[in-house]
Amino acid sequence: MLEIEDLKVHFPIGRDSAVRAVDGISLSLGAGERVGLVGESGSGKSTVGKAALRLLSPTSGRIKIAGVDITKAQGKALRHVRRKAQMIFQDPHSSLNPRMTIFRSVAEPLILHTRIRGRALNGQVAALLERVGLPGQFLHRFPHELSGGQKQRVCIARALALDPTLLVLDEPTSALDVSVQAQILEFLKELHGQRPDMTSLFISHDLAVVRFLCSRVAVMYLGRIVEEGTTEQVFAAPQHPYTRALLSAVPLPQGRQSGNRIRLTGDIPSPANPPSGCPFHPRCPEAIAGVCDVMEPVFEQSGAGTSVRCHLLTRNAA
Ligand SMILES: Nc1ncnc2c1ncn2[C@@H]1O[C@H](COP(=O)(O)OP(=O)(O)OP(=O)(O)O)[C@@H](O)[C@H]1O
Numbered sequence: 437m438l439e440i441e442d443l444k445v446h447f448p449i450g451r452d453s454a455v456r457a458v459d460g461i462s463l464s465l466g467a468g469e470r471v472g473l474v475g476e477s478g479s480g481k482s483t484v485g486k487a488a489l490r491l492l493s494p495t496s497g498r499i500k501i502a503g504v505d506i507t508k509a510q511g512k513a514l515r516h517v518r519r520k521a522q523m524i525f526q527d528p529h530s531s532l533n534p535r536m537t538i539f540r541s542v543a544e545p546l547i548l549h550t551r552i553r554g555r556a557l558n559g560q561v562a563a564l565l566e567r568v569g570l571p572g573q574f575l576h577r578f579p580h581e582l583s584g585g586q587k588q589r590v591c592i593a594r595a596l597a598l599d600p601t602l603l604v605l606d607e608p609t610s611a612l613d614v615s616v617q618a619q620i621l622e623f624l625k626e627l628h629g630q631r632p633d634m635t636s637l638f639i640s641h642d643l644a645v646v647r648f649l650c651s652r653v654a655v656m657y658l659g660r661i662v663e664e665g666t667t668e669q670v671f672a673a674p675q676h677p678y679t680r681a682l683l684s685a686v687p688l689p690q691g692r693q694s695g696n697r698i699r700l701t702g703d704i705p706s707p708a709n710p711p712s713g714c715p716f717h718p719r720c721p722e723a724i725a726g727v728c729d730v731m732e733p734v735f736e737q738s739g740a741g742t743s744v745r746c747h748l749l750t751r752n753a754a
C-alpha cells in the first residue's frame with residue numbers, strides 16, 4: 437500500500453549546506469498493516485510522513501501508494517492520491533479553520549471530491565461525527581467551543597470522510613491530556629478493528645502507544661531507520677543500542693524487572709552536520725572506537741529477526 441524507497445528530504449540552508457532531515461529511508465507497508473515510526477524529536481518522523489503523502493517534495497528516492505509512483509505526481513494524479521491517503525496531525529486546533537462550523541470542516545472533503553450534496557451530505561457528515569463519538573449537537577459549533585480531544589475527533593472524522601485506504605497519523609494524541617489520549621487511542625484501535633484493510637503509519641515518540649496500536653515498528657535516528665521489526669521482536673529483544681535506550685525509558689508493566697537503565701546523554705545532533713560513521717556513535721554507550729566513528733553501518737538481519745544498522749551486530753556474530 438505504501439512503499440518508500442531510499443527517501444531523502446534535505447532542506448537547503450544557506451548556499452551550500454542542507455538539513456538532512458531524512459537521509460535514505462526505505463519502508464513498506466502492506467495493505468492493512470499498522471506500522472509505528474518512533475524516534476526522538478528532530479529525528480525526521482514528520483518529514484517522512486509528509487513526504488509519503490507528497491505534502492512536501494522529496495529530494496530523492498521513490499514513493500509509491502497502492503503501486504502508483506507518486507514521487508513526481510502533480511495536478512489530477514496528486515489529487516487522486518490525496519483522496520485516498522489522509523494525514524492526521526498533532527495539533528487538532530491548528531488543523532481546523534476557526535471560522536468554519538464542525539459541519540463545514542467535515543463536509544469540505546466531500547464537497548471538494550464528490551457530488552454528494554443536500555440531505556445526503558448532512559446525513560453523511562452526521563454519520564461521520566457519530567462514528568468518532570460526537571453527537572449531532574456538535575454539527576453547528578465552532579472549534580473554539582470544543583475540547584482538544586473533541587477537536588481531534590473532528591479531525592479524524594474529516595480524514596475518514598473519503599474512506600481512505602492509507603492514514604498517516606502524526607502524534608495524534610500528544611497534544612491532549614493523558615485521560616483524553618487513552619480515549620482517542622482506544623478509538624483508533626476500534627477503528628482498525630472496523631476497517632482492517634486500512635493501512636496506517638503511526639508516528640510517535642511514545643513507544644507504549646506504538647506497542648498498543650502497531651504490529652510493526654521502525655526506529656528512526658537522525659534521518660535514518662536504525663532498527664525495524666515486528667512490535668513483538670523489537671520490544672522483546674531490541675538489538676540497536678538506541679532502541680534499547682528508548683525502551684529503557686518506558687515504564688514496564690508491573691511485575692517485570694527493568695534491566696539496566698540506559699540513559700541517553702546529550703541532544704540529538706544537528707541533521708545539518710551529522711556525525712561521521714554511525715550517526716549515533718557520539719551518544720552510544722557501546723561505541724567501538726576506530727569503527728563506529730569511521731564507518732557507516734549497513735542494514736543487517738539480526739538473530740532476533742529484526743533488521744538493524746549497527747556494527748555491534750557484526751562484532752557479536754564474529
Ligand atoms: N521546512 C523545514 N526547513 C528546515 N528544516 C526543517 C524543516 N522541517 C523540518 N526541518 C528539520 O528537519 C529535522 C527533522 O524534523 P521533523 O519535524 O521531521 O522531526 P520529528 O521527528 O517529526 O520531530 P518531532 O518529534 O519534534 O515532531 C529537524 O532538525 C527539523 O528542524
Ligand SMILES: [Mg+2]
Pocket residue numbers: 481482483606
Ligand atoms: Mg514531528
